[in-house]
Amino acid sequence: MRAAGFLRRSLSVLRQARCYADAPSGSGQMSFTFASPTQVYFKETSVKQVDVPTLTGAFGILPAHVPTLQVLRPGVVTVFNDDGSATKFFVSSGSITVNADSSVQLLAEEAFPLDQLDVAAAKANLEKAQSEMASASDEAVRAEVQINIDANEAIVKALE
């Protein structure tokens, strides 16, 4: 008898719809700002997607991406514009902010279009850094040389 009464009372609760997440609101637009200290590449421009290289891995950002703060590593940023074209830049380092309203701010320490970089110069710097590694004694010096090697490897990889 008591079980039936309990069931009757709980039925009204069960009839309510249960949601675990809210549907994302917003217009499906992404406002993108991308700048280095010397050059502004995008200023609150609407774009479809941005691929970024972060310290924790590379990921693509679409409208309604979960808000996040990340730091960048040397790598290629690809911007997919609303008209379908894609532009690539090489960034050295910096930060990326994705806000709740889907606006994205990418502030780079140095950022250049890929065609401004010289693969031969990057390869030469890479070899020089690798030979420096052999003579590095201190752990801090070794880490600094390794950062240089990683950055040049990323440039070579981006240009090939």
Next chain:
Amino acid sequence: MVAYWRQAGLSYIRFSAICASAVRAALKPQFKVEAMKVAESSVKVYVPKAIA
């Protein structure tokens, strides 16, 4: 996972500075001049000598 440079005692600021100079060094000559001018530090560090 701690980054190797963090473990060696370097900060992200230092990491960023090294990466930036590596990227500047790999620019094509016509863009390099401009970038080097910008990268030049306008801060001079003066450490006064301690008096005996």
